Amino acid sequence: MVLVLLSLFLSEQVENTYGKDQLKSLENLATEIQSNLTKTVPDHTQYLNNVLKVSELFHTYIVLLDPSGAVSPVGVSPKVPDVPWQEVLKKEDIQKVLHGERVFKRGKITLEKDPTDFSLFKNDILLVAVPYIKDGKTTGAIVLYQTQEQLSETDIKRWIFYSALIGIALTTVFAFFLSTRISQPLIQIKKAAEKMARGEFFIRVPVRYHERDEVAELALTFNCMASQLEDSIHQLSQEKEQLFSILRSMTDGVLTINRYGKIILSNPVAGRFLSTWKGQIKENTLPPPMQVFFDKVIEDNKEHTGDITEQGRTWVVVMSPLYYRDQVRGVVAVLRDVTEERRLEKMRKDFVANVSHELRTPLAMLQGYSEALMDDIAETPEERREIAQVINEESQRMGRLVRELLDLARMEAGHIQIVPTERSLYDFVQRIIRKFQALAREKQVHLSAKIEENLPCIYWDGDKIEQVLTNLIDNAIRHTPPEGSVCVHVYEQDGMIHLDVEDTGSGIPEEDLPFVFERFYKADKARTRGQSGGTGLGLSIVKHLVNAHGGNVSVKSQLGVGTVFMVELPVRVKVEEEVSLA
Incomplete structure (x- = not known):
């Protein structure tokens, strides 16, 4: 397209510049002939013959026309055809020349009668007509013209056109070859990028090492990036798998929650915890007790801990915020089932309280009745025997309690x-x-x-x-x-x-x-x-x-x-x- 536009521009410039120069030269020649015929040349016929000989060497022809537009027998180029010049120069053009004006014509001359020997008028023509003044009177017109075969402009334009066609052909072939050489590696890089986007990080782009141009450098850089990305993804995959293995093997439940309260990650223990509310909550949503903790963490932007009791089981919940730069992007919750621990703690407290209670009564009775014996409160043998019997029964009861505690301790220890x-x-x-x-x-x-x-x-x-x-x-x-x-x-x-x-x-x-x-x-x-x-x-x-x-x-x-x-x-x-x- 650039070459076509350039060819049209050059052709226009040649036509506007060189064609005008030719027309100006032809006009100057006509002016010079007119001036010489008018002032300095006494013998017009001899002068015209001399000029005709010289001008024909430069493919320029001269015709003298009388006031009617017919060819004057004086001074006609021998190569000028016998044509009706009234059709070449119209009557109005002849009148302009007779009144002292100059007439210029450029282009195709159309004749009503076009004999085969009128070959000079088959192409474009450049024509100048000036008044012919003799003895101070305008007696006709001097016409100088050149046909297209004699115009250098035509040859120049023709060569411009041919050169443009050759240039367009060569440029098209070269552009296609260069485009293929450039675009093919880029297409391969594009396809490799698309495969990488689908997760095929092992893909590589073939590189022409004998041509270390920009495209080859781009392919090498792409392959280096793909290799590093594959290594990074592999490491991330290993770390992710390791993290999932750790989460799966943990005895505590772990939940990762985004900032909108949706569960995005959970391990099996946490899944069993959430199954407690199965059918009561939507999938990947928090149960109401945990929602309370979640709202507190998001609102206060700090860790919260508490207990959740449901269906006879107790969990300790620790919720901490997860940050992305300075903003909270979610929450991680750790759950621990402490039902058995709480039960054992309660049993321990109850055990201590019960043992203390069980021992306190017989010890108090032993102390009271023994003090009664020492203080001689019992006066009769029967009373002392009764007190002694109570002391004996309470002693046996304490012994039985201790034995049973020891037996139970051994049993609970598996012995x-x-x-x-x-x-x-x-x-x-x-x-x-x-x-x-x-x-x-x-x-x-x-x-x-x-x-x-x-x-x-x-x-x-x-x-x-x-x-x-x-x-x-x-x-x-x-x-x-x-x-x-x-x-x-x-x-x-x-x-x-x-x-x-x-x-x-x-x-x-x-x-x-x-x-x-x-x-x-x-x-x-x-x-x-x-x-x-x-x-x-x-x-x-x-x-x-x-x-x-x-x-x-x-x-x-x-x-x-x-x-x-x-x-x-x-x-x-x-x-x-x-x-x-x-």
Whole structure:
């Protein structure tokens, strides 16, 4: 396009400059001929002949026209065709010349009759007509003209046109070649960049090392960037995977929350925590208790800590802001399930309080009655014997409490020695029933046993299971009112031996049933202390002994109706369990 515009500009300049120069030269020649004919040349015919000879050497032709526009026989170039000059110079043009004006024509001359020998007028023509003055009078017109074949301007314009065509062709080929050489590597870089945008960081651009131009340098820089980016992404991926592994293996829950309250990252422990509110909250949103902490962190721009309790479990929540430069971009929350810790802490406090309470009463009684003996308050032997009996009972009670505490401590530490022996289940249960018959008669409670026939021989630690039944039957008798009944039901089901101790006592409140096997639990919290009062450790000991045999113990109760303790034991204790529990 530039070459085409340049060619048109040059052609126009040649036409405007060189063509005008030719026209000016032709005009000057006509003026000179006119001047010489008018002033200095006496013989016009000889002068014109001389001028004709000279001008034809420069492809310039002269014609003299009379006032009618016809060719004058005086001074005509021999190469001028016989044409109707009235059509070349119109009548009005002749009149202008006769009145002393000059006429200029440039371009195509159109004739009504165009014989084949009028070849000089087939192309453009440059023509100047001036008045012919003879003896002081204008007698005609002197016409000087040049045709296109004689004009250098035409050749110049033709060569400009040809040069433009050749230049355009060469430039197009070179531009296409250069564009391909430049654009092809750039297209490869573009495609490589698109693949990298899709995550293919291993892609590289081929480089022509023998041509170290700007494009090659760009490709080398791109490959260096891609290599560094691939290394960075690989390192980030490793760190991310390592971080996820750490988060997955953590026992604490971790949540990452953006500044709009949406969860963007969580580990499995946190997922289990959020499942507590499943169906109550939308996906990736915070439960209401955590939303309160989140709002505080965003508002105060500092860490907050607190407890969340839901469905009987307690979590400690620590929320800290995450920063991007000076702005909070989110929050990280760490969750820890402290339900067991809180339960153990409560058990520890209850244990200390219960032990203190259990020991305080017998110690006070021992101190009081011993001071009574020392101060001789008891006057008669019977009174001193009664005081001594109370001191003995309280001492035995303290001893029993200490023994049971030691036994329970050993059991909770896993130091339970199980020594199983084979024996008859019927004889074993009947012997324990007979041991409690006297106490049952004293309490006016009917004690019985219902034992299924054809029961297999058992392979248990007899002393430990006897302690289990002793605690259960003793509790049942002590909490059954007179005229009530206690029954021990023994049967086999699904390969397991079931020992159910059922009474018709006062029962246990439903809200207390989950805690009956904890230490120092007492079904009758209002009962008075004395020989019949227990330590509150019996059921906890029962649970540990049954579990040590690979069994299970549970309870059912209804206030005012009675209670059933159900013990489920395998027929034979496995040897591997003996070893692991020893």
